[in-house]
Amino acid sequence: MTALSLLLPALCRALRPTLLALLMAFAWLTPALAQLNVSVTEGHRRPMPIAIADFSGPHGSSIASAVRDNLARSGLFQVQNPDSFLQRDMDVNVAPRFADWRITKTEALVIGRGGVVSGRLRVEFRLWDVYGESQMLGLEFATTDENWRRIAHKVSDAIYRRLTGEVGYFDSRVVFVAESGSRTNRVKRLAVMDQDGANPSYLTDGTEQVLNPRFNAQGQQIVYSALSDRGIKIWVVDIESGRKEAVAIPGNMAFAPRFTPDGQSIIFSADRDGDVDVFIKSLRTGKLSQLTRNPAIDTSPDMSPNGNQIVFTSDRGGSTQIYAMNADGSGVRRLTFSEGRYSTAVWSPKGDLIAFTRQFGGQFQIGVMAADGSNLKILAEAYLVEGPTWSPNGRVIMFQREGGPGQSPSLWTVDVSGTNLRKSPWSAPGSDPGWSATLP
């Protein structure tokens, strides 16, 4: 608890919506002239060559470096090495020498600068279309000095959005389980970090094994289950206040919790005499309802973003498969039919896709399918992969991966197109990632 009280103020500071996107004070190019764009749907499209010069002013090179890392990790950009730059005398308010940038085949260029204005860090930047010789974006952000990384993420999101047409996902956090110790004596702590692995902090001390943490859609609360000798309990942590509360559920085993999209309830599974069913409990009224009544295992429920449907894992048909039902538990139907065992279904933020874990041929796989179970596609495979979670824009899936027998779990990402499989910048052992929405 002491660690918690030490860490939470910093966390609260980081999440408090103090960050201000001030104004779009700069000239916009008319859309007709903006030819430059990146397709996010074609997985094999050539990444766009983009140069991000070190920003001038406080944290300038760190901000530029974080932006470069973000864009490079997306797989959609080929981020140019600053050593290759021909022009060195960039100024945010002066048009660059486009010809110099064309020599290195750079298509997009970012120039920025930071300064301190009335005690706050203010960062402005422009995005240039090198071949169109025109400005695509000019923005300014301000926040506290210690929050400079969030500016880098906001800048990354703005560039990503301008060039791909989709909202970004860089200004977001990931809750996960930090693992340590041997396999037979595993310590599992609740941890939260920026999506790029920066600013990690621990929210539990490791006395209990923390499993499957998830954010609410508002990003202010985390729900997780904690395993102790005599049972497994569901907890909710409020990030703003630091309050940690056990959710009262009859019996000694409640697990697999997720918030409903409105953040008012949690759906989870609980054991009643060896029978595990899906339940929903209102955090406001305390009302508990049982949604499945089946002697088989029903677990890992997730409610669709529109609140109408719940997907869950069940072995009621003899093998482990993914099922869907209406929010009240009616209308149960099976979604997965092809070979293998399916579990941990999770809705995409738009509700159009479902990510899942599949066991097939002695391996584990991460895949996606349409909301009706069609168009199944495998994105990643290894000795163990499980627990997919969606980036807030639905483009990237993060999951836990053990590359081979006996390896430690680590966090990996893959594009929903199946390309750009890579390890998360968080390099220590970790599992059960839960991606937040983009921060306010």
Next chain:
Amino acid sequence: MTPSQIPTQQSSGLKVRSLALMLVSSLTLVACASTKKTTPPIADTNAPVAVANSEAAPTIAQAAAETRAPVASAPLGPVIASGNATNADTARAQQSFSPYATLAEAGERIFFPTDRFDLTDEARSILTRQAAWIKANPGKRVLIAGNCDERGTREYNLALGARRASAARDFLAGLGVDPDRIETVSYGKERPIDERPNAEGWAVNRNAQTMLLD
């Protein structure tokens, strides 16, 4: 010292156990009767895992050694009841007859095939011995923890472990053990006792362990 260095004993569970006990008591601090696993401070991830290193739980360490003995190898328990074991009189009569000094001696763990929770003949035999011990020790309560191998997803395995634990509990209750004396829990795949990431290790980790409470 790694678990795999402990000699495997096929048919002599007791020998293995006493070897493990010696190891535990000679190399670690605690050797009390506590069956509770307390989570130890964070250890070096890269350090080889010694059985005796798991200072938290003598019982677990002991079981880890015991698990070198294949699932199906435990000796058959003595016949404890020829009649209806659920009969209260029989149960009382058996109290003084329990040939096992400790629950561990009766056999702590039963094992399961992949993704199954029904009881094998071997499991029934061990549970029958457990029932004899529990009935012979009226003041005691037990906790049955269901465990799974790592070849399943986390939440599904928690559910599967719950089924394994309750299958064991139901069998004990059928032998006349008061269900109020049995608590169940699932550890899913979170508390394996065998590090080996292969079929042998997984088989050991698919179990239900009966531990003494209080």
